[in-house]
Amino acid sequence: MPAAAHTAVGNTNLAQLCDLQAFFERWGAVPWELVRNQVPALVPTGHAVATAQGAACLAGPPSYTKIPAVSVLTAMFLHGSWTHLLGNMLFLAIFGNNIEDRLGPVRFLLFYLVCGYVAGYGFAVTDPSSSDPLVGASGAIAGVLGAYLVLFPRARVWGLIPVLFFLPLRVPAWLMLGMWFVLQAFYAAGYGTAEAGSVAYAAHVIGFVAGSLLGLTMRRPRRRAISPRL
Template sequence: MPAAAHSLAGSTTLAQLCDLQAFTERWGAVPSELLRNQAPGLVPTGRAVLSPQGPGCLLGPPSYHKVPVLSVLTAMFLHSSWTHLLGNMLFLAIFGNNIEDRMGRLRFLLFYLVCGYVAGYGFALTASSSTQPLIGASGAIAGVLGAYLVIFPRARVWGLIPVLFFLPLRVPAWLMLGMWFVLQAFYSTGYGTAQAASVAYAAHVIGFVVGALLGLGFRRTRRVRSDW
């Protein structure tokens, strides 16, 4: 779950922003709620309000019952933008089918959910006081990448490699995914990117490590044919 929620449409009115905040508060995973296993007493109602301090979103008691542990699951099906969604689906399409073939459909589904949940709760431990809803499936997708790295390390995949400028090259999976992991780990420290506050890079790192550890149980000693 990689990203803080924001508008899919770009420029929005205050009323639309308040409605979006109410939606993501209800269905997103909030770190402080996860660790306390307690829903908030006040949430955005979706209504804009003018006050002496300026315009804002009206808070009030929730009209619904939120179960924090289930919010990790619902958050996996929400994304902050079309780019966010399509990027995750591209990684899943490229790497997920080989992992599903190796694990089987049911075990792959369980694997995917376990990676997403551990990434979500793991990130909550790194931001225990955060009340910002997190959405997205990137923690689970990172788990798929981690499993691919240990199961198909020599499979050749297409990647954009920075050589003077970005070149599309077929490289071993260990190189591409290893570089990806190193970048996510670096960004999780807060350096190297202006978006560190809005992207949960630590969830990517945790999901990747969990996926790699679980993927070790599905390795085979015989040489594996690469489909990519």
């Protein structure tokens, strides 16, 4: 990022950006590291250095020990902004309680982590050369949405439906979540948004599919009606 070392970008100067980059590199899930199970020889150090073009973030040998598989776990508890965090927590609060009621707290936690890991590694496989850290719980929460679709498809939930303009309506879960999944798949393919490179839509799709498949194993068998004997 060629700029003066103390030039502000918004309310953040370059030194702060370099420090944030190093933090996410250490604790985020980097696809390049996941597919190779190793850390590169040079990583962001968190310091800005002067260059002929101005200034840039300094790279150097890692001063820490990082286990790529563990970084998928730590990345689930990091978010890029308050909007990212609050949006995820809203979806988790709305849809997660029913899944937790079905599984219980311990099994729900295991389900949540499995979806997060499948989404993280699945995204790494789709872009194995990427060195951009993946952060956020979106993959795991997408798994919760997938399970909800399978377990409670007829439940009615509030959603903003685009009819001329966005109207708050109660709609079946299968409609709302189905539309959400199609939209994520559309974005993951690179259509309809200019921000596809900064949002891991593929992780959302993979997490949703993983949650749906796991949700099929949670479905309770329907009891067959027994005809009374005369």
